[in-house]
Amino acid sequence: MAKAKGAIVVDTEKCKGCGVCVSTCPTQVINLAADVNGKGYHYAYMGNPDACIGCANCGVICPDTCITVYRAKPVKA
């Protein structure tokens, strides 16, 4: 199993479930939840966290700026 290099935190109450982050993610990390948030949106979440490379594409493209992105510092061998 791939070791995650990155991670995202979605403000799930602010997310409108537009799915643009899902389509932009190069490693298919993000899914839309079966649940809905307080406004009835199927919010984004890390369905496949291990695949995250921390590229920040999702954060950059999110129209509602509800994704914060982290990337692990490379570990010295």
Place this chain on the structure above:
Amino acid sequence: MSDTNTIISPENLIYKKTDVLLDNTMHYCPGCSHGTVHKLIAEVIDELGIQETTIGIAPVGCSVLAYNYIDIDWQEAAHGRAPALATAVKRLMPEKNVFSYQGDGDLAAIGTAETIHACNRGENIVMIFINNGIYGMTGGQMAPTTLPGMPASTCPAGRDVSHDGAPIKISELLAQLPGTCYVTRQAVHTAANVRKAKKAIRKAFENQQANKGTSLIEVVSTCNSGWKMSPVQANKWMEEHMFSYYPLGDLKDE
């Protein structure tokens, strides 16, 4: 503990919302390009350190309430008149950074005269132009930039060029005017495009600081509600249909 939880720590943070963008939830539809462009403007203002000296001019249209999202001083203009307001604000306070934010109806239909003449005078301002080829706020009517054959509520069978004329390529027109120093067409439908669009916005503000004249950034955008598509479908449709009529790239950079 999973990897994810160890990665989520302040020293690993690489992308977060700038403080210049307010926490207010945007009123835009899911997937709307306005939100992305607002964010880019806020990030540029933050990075250039010009929050205290920037005045935004909001339009009429979906982004009429743009002032609720970027934490700077704002004036809300009558429909199409943002370039006139921006002209006066900049001329009376030349040390400030002034930008207008306008949609296609505002900039290229009702405000065409104000747009052309502000650009022709070379007003030292930034103009951000959202072109989604439709009137979003009023419910999806034909815009001056609606593509030939593209349906809208006031041309349900599609825009008939013999009846309505061809969509206006206003950026090409404005690039002809000596007053503009930078005219570029961008998009925000992929992460790479968002990053490019941000560079363009930053350059436009730097042009203003260098007193170079009018910088116009057209962002070819989607209106998934007006187009009656999902946000992802709309992005794809835009790539397939809008970019051939409105090709991305710099039209002028002096």
Place this chain on the structure above:
Amino acid sequence: MKELKLMKGNEAIAHAAIRYGVDGYFGYPITPQSEVMETLMAEKPWDTTGMVVLQAESEVASINMVYGGAGCGKRVMTSSSSPGVSLMQEGLTYLAGSELPCVVVNVVRGGPGLGTIQPAQSDYFQAVKGGGHGDYKLITLAPASVQEMADFVEDAFELAFKYRNPVMILSDGIIGQMMEKVELKEFKPRWTPEYIEENFPWATTGKKKGQERRIITSVELDPYVMEDFNYRLQAKYKACEENEVRYEKIMCDDAEYLLVAYGSSARICQKSVEIAREKGIKVGMLRPITLYPFPEKQLKDLAAQVKGILSVEMSAGQMIEDIKLAVECKIPVQHYGRLGGIIHSPGEVIEALEQKIIGG
């Protein structure tokens, strides 16, 4: 220093604006007021006071430039004539709705439509009843001399900033074009950015650290908030009606008949009063100086004294409606005035008074 000069009313507006320390003028040429911008351009105030003068692409643009400047707490103005002021109505309602101060000069010409370049007073309704959409008013000053053209620039700006509302100087082609001697006031410095910062906490001058952002807008989607805002506007207009009424009374003390006239028509009527008095007709004149707020109380008081009122306007009868409302139909009120750019003579006014009021 003060200076006594001979000049046109339009020129007086320009000189007074520079001397008063106006920050910006944005306009578009139209007869019979083009001398305002021509004088400003010839005087080059940007080299002396730093005043910005810009020829816009239309009256629509110029009034919106005024909006932009006013939103920054600057003293800004425009001038035009009737067709151009019609184009400005959108901007004016936005200015009123955003509570922005500014001064707009209308050197009225005959209408409707493109009409004529000759003087008229047929824009009274447009000026005093709002003109654009929504419940708002323009404070309206009516100069009757070149001196008043100059003096009212300052008065108009003071009212505009006191009430945060657009103020119109409603002149006409006679006052704009005629030459008279005028005493120009001393030069005053323009407001500094520090002064604006201290006095106008609403002005968009850039959001300082720790300060709330400032938003100039007239849109409000919550109808309850919008209703409250409208009540506040109306309270402001009420205060204006109580405090700002200005008028001039001429030979009213023993008057049995009253002429009511403003602007150039008041100059003509002043002569009519003199001639009529020589003929033994006891007539006086009330000249409203503020058309909004209108001198209602003064007219109501005079209605208890005189037998009839003739409203003398170069229009088909617009101010007469406000006179009738003020006197509550207690005495006869009639209208006389020439139309379409024709100026009535003092004799015609007396004839109308004799026929419509005295003999009527």
